[in-house]
Amino acid sequence: MKYLHMILICACVSVCMTPRAEAHKVNIFAYVDGDIIHTSSGYSKSRRVQSGTVEVRDSATGKVLLTGTTDTQGHFSFPVPEQARSGHMDLDLVILAGQGHRGVWKMPYEEYNSSSNVENSTGKLVENTSADGVETAVGSGANDVAVSRGELEDVIRQVVREEVGGIRVMIADMRNEDPGIPEVLAGIGYLFGIAGLIAWVRSRRPRS
Amino acid sequence: MHISEGVLAAPVLLSGAALTVVGTAVGLRRMDYDRIMGVAILSAAFFVASLVHVPVGPSSAHLILNGLLGLVLGWAAFPSILVALLLQAVLFQYGGLTVLGLNTFTMAAPAVLCYYLFRPLLRNGKAAVGAFLVGFCSVLLSALFAASALALSGEAFVPLAAGLVAAHIPIMVVEGFITMFAYSFLARVKPEVLQGITA
Numbered sequence: 115m116k117y118l119h120m121i122l123i124c125a126c127v128s129v130c131m132t133p134r135a136e137a138h139k140v141n142i143f144a145y146v147d148g149d150i151i152h153t154s155s156g157y158s159k160s161r162r163v164q165s166g167t168v169e170v171r172d173s174a175t176g177k178v179l180l181t182g183t184t185d186t187q188g189h190f191s192f193p194v195p196e197q198a199r200s201g202h203m204d205l206d207l208v209i210l211a212g213q214g215h216r217g218v219w220k221m222p223y224e225e226y227n228s229s230s231n232v233e234n235s236t237g238k239l240v241e242n243t244s245a246d247g248v249e250t251a252v253g254s255g256a257n258d259v260a261v262s263r264g265e266l267e268d269v270i271r272q273v274v275r276e277e278v279g280g281i282r283v284m285i286a287d288m289r290n291e292d293p294g295i296p297e298v299l300a301g302i303g304y305l306f307g308i309a310g311l312i313a314w315v316r317s318r319r320p321r322s
Numbered sequence: 323m324h325i326s327e328g329v330l331a332a333p334v335l336l337s338g339a340a341l342t343v344v345g346t347a348v349g350l351r352r353m354d355y356d357r358i359m360g361v362a363i364l365s366a367a368f369f370v371a372s373l374v375h376v377p378v379g380p381s382s383a384h385l386i387l388n389g390l391l392g393l394v395l396g397w398a399a400f401p402s403i404l405v406a407l408l409l410q411a412v413l414f415q416y417g418g419l420t421v422l423g424l425n426t427f428t429m430a431a432p433a434v435l436c437y438y439l440f441r442p443l444l445r446n447g448k449a450a451v452g453a454f455l456v457g458f459c460s461v462l463l464s465a466l467f468a469a470s471a472l473a474l475s476g477e478a479f480v481p482l483a484a485g486l487v488a489a490h491i492p493i494m495v496v497e498g499f500i501t502m503f504a505y506s507f508l509a510r511v512k513p514e515v516l517q518g519i520t521a
Contacts, residue, residue: 139324139416213486214325214472293373293414301409302366308405309362316355 140217142168142209143286146194146226147275154286155188155209155217162188166211170195173204173220184209194226202227323386323464323490324372324410324425327418331475338424338471342404345430349400360515361402364391369406372416386493389460389501392433393453394508394515399437403430424471432463449509450502457501461494462487 140163144153151170155163166184170192171177179195198205205226207219261269330338353361371385391399404426410416417425436456443452465486473479508515 139326139414208328210329213482213489214329214468216326216329218328297413298370298373301369301406301413304409305362305366305369305405306359309358309365312355313358316358 324417345400389457428467453505458498
């Protein structure tokens with residue numbers, strides 16, 4: 115009994131002192147914001163991939179265009195590689211979390227190109243507006259503020275970015291959901307179904 | 323312990339798959355089909371075990387239970403684990419289909435190995451110690467097998483093995499106790515389940 119107590123204490127100590135936990139899968143989520151691609155990698159909603167390697171690869175050839183390391187929140191951001199844009203490449207964003215854990219996010223050329231086109235066209239608009247000196251009055255009365263159209267669009271874009279940020283986090287979290295009751299019950303059902311099928315087939319065979 | 327797709331080299335994947343085919347063939351040949359539902363129950367336990375998280379400091383790790391399967395099923399652990407991992411890959415996206423063979427081998431082979439390694443202890447009246455060691459060492463060997471597979475695909479073995487083993491220490495201990503208690507419970511209430519060991 116004395117030994118059992120010692121074993122239990124050792125067990126508790128070893129459980130508490132373990133440096134990190136293992137996981138079964140790793141997810142990566144990416145989105146484009148202007149000319150920047152943001153990635154977020156995690157094992158689950160709360161457990162992020164820290165110091166994981168993100169590889170940006172050409173989908174067609176597998177060539178690595180650039181690599182980076184995730185921060186403590188599992189984030190890594192990078193500008194769209196010029197080589198990818200000029201070569202019209204679809205991208206594979208690969209997270210290597212170590213110990214055999216790997217996840218991939220596919221980003222087609224149209225996705226990052228269309229986003230940066232919006233940014234560029236708006237940039238031209240800002241320049242034109244500023245050159246023409248066209249200004250728009252916002253508000254009324256003594257607090258009237260005159261802003262250019264470009265500035266107004268910048269403010270709107272910033273507000274939309276902040277509002278959409280929450281939705282992006284929500285989408286990323288949805289990819290990190292653990293399996294639910296339907297998947298678990300389906301798996302158990304399959305196992306007993308297979309066993310039942312084998313038992314039924316064997317029961318129909320004449321015993322020698 | 324589920325190695326993801328796209329990490330391992332093709333020869334390693336093929337070797338793992340070939341070894342799993344051999345292990346599964348032996349398992350199917352030796353399986354007692356009159357106890358097929360018992361195999362399904364243990365397979366279901368393995369399937370669900372990965373969802374049972376053990377708190378480890380600020381984070382958590384999940385159970386594997388391959389030692390328990392090896393202890394009760396022997397070689398039949400191979401087909402049992404293969405089907406459970408297949409369902410985990412399809413339904414949970416754990417591991418993957420191309421790496422299914424190797425993942426099965428890294429989890430089933432240690433179970434069978436420990437079954438034979440510690441069977442003398444189980445038969446010689448030191449059942450509790452034997453069962454604990456089967457549960458403990460099955461996870462330990464699985465971590466080393468997984469590290470070897472990754473090392474054969476180009477990664478450095480020592481830091482990998484150290485990291486994997488360190489990450490699994492609590493699981494080894496917990497599974498050692500689970501296997502020990504499950505064995506003593508089965509030995510008391512349904513000893514015929516363990517007839518392969520005691521015969």
